[in-house]
Amino acid sequence: AQKVTQAQTEISVVEKEDVTLDCVYETRDTTYYLFWYKQPPSGELVFLIRRNSFDEQNEISGRYSWNFQKSTSSFNFTITASQVVDSAVYFCALTRSYGSGNTGKLIFGQGTTLQVKP
Protein backbone atom coordinates (compact mmCIF):
# COMPACT_ATOMS: atom_id res chain seq x y z
CA ALA A 1 0.00 0.00 0.00
CA GLN A 2 1.08 3.53 -0.61
CA LYS A 3 1.24 6.10 2.14
CA VAL A 4 2.52 9.62 2.67
CA THR A 5 3.26 10.96 6.13
CA GLN A 6 3.73 14.59 7.00
CA ALA A 7 4.43 14.44 10.69
CA GLN A 8 4.43 18.20 11.20
CA THR A 9 0.84 19.35 11.52
CA GLU A 10 1.61 23.01 12.07
CA ILE A 11 4.77 25.10 11.92
CA SER A 12 5.08 28.71 12.92
CA VAL A 13 8.13 30.80 12.03
CA VAL A 14 9.07 34.43 11.92
CA GLU A 15 9.65 36.04 8.56
CA LYS A 16 13.13 35.47 7.08
CA GLU A 17 13.64 32.23 8.97
CA ASP A 18 14.36 29.07 7.01
CA VAL A 19 11.86 26.25 7.41
CA THR A 20 11.86 22.61 6.33
CA LEU A 21 8.71 20.60 5.76
CA ASP A 22 9.15 16.87 6.12
CA CYS A 23 7.62 14.19 3.94
CA VAL A 24 8.08 10.44 4.30
CA TYR A 25 6.49 8.03 1.89
CA GLU A 26 5.86 4.31 1.58
CA THR A 27 5.52 2.40 -1.67
CA ARG A 28 6.51 -0.97 -3.10
CA ASP A 29 6.74 0.40 -6.61
CA THR A 30 10.12 0.98 -8.21
CA THR A 31 8.75 3.74 -10.41
CA TYR A 32 6.72 6.45 -8.80
CA TYR A 33 6.35 10.21 -8.66
CA LEU A 34 6.42 12.62 -5.78
CA PHE A 35 4.84 16.04 -5.65
CA TRP A 36 4.54 19.09 -3.47
CA TYR A 37 1.49 21.30 -3.60
CA LYS A 38 0.68 24.55 -1.82
CA GLN A 39 -2.87 25.38 -0.75
CA PRO A 40 -3.44 29.04 0.13
CA PRO A 41 -6.66 30.12 1.87
CA SER A 42 -8.37 30.47 -1.52
CA GLY A 43 -8.47 26.67 -1.70
CA GLU A 44 -6.68 26.02 -4.97
CA LEU A 45 -3.86 23.50 -4.86
CA VAL A 46 -0.84 25.04 -6.53
CA PHE A 47 1.67 22.67 -8.10
CA LEU A 48 5.23 23.25 -6.89
CA ILE A 49 7.33 20.32 -8.03
CA ARG A 50 7.19 16.80 -9.50
CA ARG A 51 10.04 14.34 -9.04
CA ASN A 52 10.31 10.82 -10.43
CA SER A 53 11.85 7.98 -8.49
CA PHE A 54 14.87 7.73 -10.76
CA ASP A 55 15.94 11.30 -10.25
CA GLU A 56 17.48 11.88 -6.86
CA GLN A 57 19.02 15.21 -7.71
CA ASN A 58 18.09 17.97 -5.35
CA GLU A 59 16.35 20.90 -6.89
CA ILE A 60 16.36 24.59 -6.14
CA SER A 61 13.86 27.11 -7.43
CA GLY A 62 14.36 30.55 -6.00
CA ARG A 63 13.77 30.34 -2.25
CA TYR A 64 12.44 26.79 -2.55
CA SER A 65 14.55 23.65 -2.49
CA TRP A 66 13.77 19.97 -2.34
CA ASN A 67 15.80 17.10 -0.97
CA PHE A 68 14.86 13.65 -2.27
CA GLN A 69 16.46 10.64 -0.56
CA LYS A 70 15.30 7.19 -1.62
CA SER A 71 17.38 5.55 1.10
CA THR A 72 15.18 7.15 3.75
CA SER A 73 12.01 7.44 1.60
CA SER A 74 11.91 11.15 2.20
CA PHE A 75 11.17 14.15 0.04
CA ASN A 76 11.67 17.24 2.17
CA PHE A 77 10.91 20.80 1.20
CA THR A 78 12.84 23.83 2.45
CA ILE A 79 11.82 27.46 2.19
CA THR A 80 14.71 29.84 2.65
CA ALA A 81 14.12 33.30 4.05
CA SER A 82 10.41 32.69 4.53
CA GLN A 83 7.89 35.40 3.76
CA VAL A 84 4.36 36.06 5.00
CA VAL A 85 3.05 35.08 1.56
CA ASP A 86 4.42 31.58 2.12
CA SER A 87 1.73 31.02 4.75
CA ALA A 88 -0.39 28.14 3.48
CA VAL A 89 -0.99 24.43 3.83
CA TYR A 90 1.62 22.35 2.04
CA PHE A 91 0.91 18.85 0.80
CA CYS A 92 3.29 16.13 -0.23
CA ALA A 93 1.82 13.52 -2.59
CA LEU A 94 2.74 10.25 -4.27
CA THR A 95 1.49 8.51 -7.38
CA ARG A 96 2.27 5.29 -9.19
CA SER A 97 3.54 5.22 -12.73
CA TYR A 98 1.21 5.34 -15.71
CA GLY A 99 1.23 1.64 -16.45
CA SER A 100 0.06 0.68 -12.98
CA GLY A 101 -3.56 1.54 -13.64
CA ASN A 102 -3.56 4.34 -11.13
CA THR A 103 -3.76 7.27 -13.46
CA GLY A 104 -4.84 10.56 -11.99
CA LYS A 105 -4.67 9.29 -8.44
CA LEU A 106 -2.46 11.08 -5.98
CA ILE A 107 -1.98 9.84 -2.45
CA PHE A 108 -1.71 12.93 -0.28
CA GLY A 109 -0.20 13.44 3.13
CA GLN A 110 -2.28 15.17 5.76
CA GLY A 111 -0.61 18.48 5.06
CA THR A 112 1.52 20.89 7.06
CA THR A 113 0.12 24.30 7.92
CA LEU A 114 2.86 26.88 7.74
CA GLN A 115 2.35 30.23 9.39
CA VAL A 116 4.93 32.90 8.73
CA LYS A 117 4.64 35.83 11.09
CA PRO A 118 5.91 39.28 10.21
Next chain:
Amino acid sequence: KAGVTQTPRYLIKTRGQQVTLSCSPISGHRSVSWYQQTPGQGLQFLFEYFSETQRNKGNFPGRFSGRQFSNSRSEMNVSTLELGDSALYLCASSQTGTGDVRGNSPLHFGNGTRLTVT
Protein backbone atom coordinates in the same frame (compact mmCIF):
# COMPACT_ATOMS: atom_id res chain seq x y z
CA LYS B 1 -3.88 30.10 -20.61
CA ALA B 2 -6.94 29.82 -18.39
CA GLY B 3 -6.68 27.51 -15.42
CA VAL B 4 -9.07 24.84 -14.22
CA THR B 5 -12.49 26.33 -13.64
CA GLN B 6 -14.97 24.89 -11.18
CA THR B 7 -18.55 25.99 -10.74
CA PRO B 8 -20.23 26.84 -8.52
CA ARG B 9 -17.80 27.97 -5.81
CA TYR B 10 -20.27 27.40 -3.01
CA LEU B 11 -23.32 25.20 -2.60
CA ILE B 12 -25.70 24.58 0.25
CA LYS B 13 -27.92 21.54 0.00
CA THR B 14 -30.22 19.56 2.25
CA ARG B 15 -29.82 15.92 3.19
CA GLY B 16 -31.37 13.66 0.61
CA GLN B 17 -30.97 16.05 -2.28
CA GLN B 18 -28.60 15.55 -5.15
CA VAL B 19 -25.96 17.90 -6.53
CA THR B 20 -23.96 18.33 -9.72
CA LEU B 21 -20.58 20.02 -9.80
CA SER B 22 -18.87 21.20 -12.96
CA CYS B 23 -15.23 21.36 -14.02
CA SER B 24 -13.64 22.86 -17.12
CA PRO B 25 -10.04 21.68 -17.54
CA ILE B 26 -7.13 23.60 -18.94
CA SER B 27 -7.33 23.77 -22.72
CA GLY B 28 -5.67 20.74 -24.24
CA HIS B 29 -5.87 18.65 -21.09
CA ARG B 30 -7.73 15.39 -21.56
CA SER B 31 -7.50 13.93 -18.08
CA VAL B 32 -9.78 15.18 -15.31
CA SER B 33 -9.62 13.94 -11.73
CA TRP B 34 -11.85 14.70 -8.77
CA TYR B 35 -10.87 14.87 -5.10
CA GLN B 36 -12.76 15.34 -1.88
CA GLN B 37 -11.13 17.33 0.90
CA THR B 38 -12.39 17.18 4.49
CA PRO B 39 -10.70 18.11 7.78
CA GLY B 40 -10.92 14.54 9.03
CA GLN B 41 -9.99 12.51 5.97
CA GLY B 42 -7.85 15.00 4.10
CA LEU B 43 -7.61 14.81 0.33
CA GLN B 44 -9.11 11.68 -1.15
CA PHE B 45 -9.29 10.57 -4.76
CA LEU B 46 -12.76 10.12 -6.20
CA PHE B 47 -12.25 9.23 -9.87
CA GLU B 48 -10.41 10.09 -13.05
CA TYR B 49 -11.69 10.48 -16.60
CA PHE B 50 -9.81 10.47 -19.86
CA SER B 51 -11.41 10.84 -23.27
CA GLU B 52 -14.88 10.40 -21.78
CA THR B 53 -13.95 7.12 -20.06
CA GLN B 54 -13.52 6.53 -16.36
CA ARG B 55 -10.01 5.11 -15.97
CA ASN B 56 -9.70 4.98 -12.22
CA LYS B 57 -11.98 5.12 -9.21
CA GLY B 58 -11.43 5.65 -5.50
CA ASN B 59 -13.20 4.05 -2.58
CA PHE B 60 -16.41 6.03 -2.52
CA PRO B 61 -20.00 4.73 -2.55
CA GLY B 62 -21.99 4.56 -5.74
CA ARG B 63 -23.78 7.79 -4.80
CA PHE B 64 -20.72 9.53 -6.20
CA SER B 65 -20.58 9.46 -9.97
CA GLY B 66 -19.10 11.46 -12.77
CA ARG B 67 -18.81 11.86 -16.47
CA GLN B 68 -16.70 13.60 -19.04
CA PHE B 69 -17.84 15.21 -22.25
CA SER B 70 -16.17 15.27 -25.64
CA ASN B 71 -14.71 18.71 -24.91
CA SER B 72 -13.07 17.25 -21.77
CA ARG B 73 -15.34 19.16 -19.42
CA SER B 74 -16.42 17.01 -16.52
CA GLU B 75 -19.25 16.84 -14.03
CA MET B 76 -19.57 14.94 -10.82
CA ASN B 77 -22.86 14.09 -9.20
CA VAL B 78 -23.66 13.14 -5.64
CA SER B 79 -27.08 11.68 -5.00
CA THR B 80 -28.94 11.30 -1.72
CA LEU B 81 -26.67 13.72 0.07
CA GLU B 82 -25.51 12.99 3.60
CA LEU B 83 -24.12 15.35 6.19
CA GLY B 84 -20.73 13.72 5.80
CA ASP B 85 -20.59 14.77 2.16
CA SER B 86 -19.90 18.33 3.26
CA ALA B 87 -16.46 19.04 1.85
CA LEU B 88 -14.36 20.95 -0.60
CA TYR B 89 -14.50 19.16 -3.95
CA LEU B 90 -11.47 19.75 -6.11
CA CYS B 91 -11.12 19.08 -9.78
CA ALA B 92 -7.73 18.66 -11.44
CA SER B 93 -6.65 18.32 -15.03
CA SER B 94 -3.54 17.11 -16.77
CA GLN B 95 -2.52 16.32 -20.30
CA THR B 96 -2.51 12.56 -20.00
CA GLY B 97 -2.66 11.57 -16.36
CA THR B 98 -0.25 12.33 -13.58
CA GLY B 99 1.63 9.06 -13.70
CA ASP B 100 2.60 9.38 -17.34
CA VAL B 101 6.25 8.43 -17.64
CA ARG B 102 6.45 9.96 -21.09
CA GLY B 103 6.34 13.52 -19.93
CA ASN B 104 5.75 16.01 -17.25
CA SER B 105 2.05 15.89 -16.63
CA PRO B 106 1.29 17.10 -13.10
CA LEU B 107 -2.22 17.73 -11.92
CA HIS B 108 -3.40 21.34 -12.04
CA PHE B 109 -6.19 22.03 -9.60
CA GLY B 110 -9.13 24.38 -9.63
CA ASN B 111 -10.34 26.50 -6.70
CA GLY B 112 -12.86 23.88 -5.72
CA THR B 113 -16.54 23.81 -4.88
CA ARG B 114 -17.40 24.11 -1.20
CA LEU B 115 -20.44 21.90 -0.56
CA THR B 116 -22.35 22.21 2.69
CA VAL B 117 -25.05 19.68 3.47
CA THR B 118 -27.55 20.64 6.18
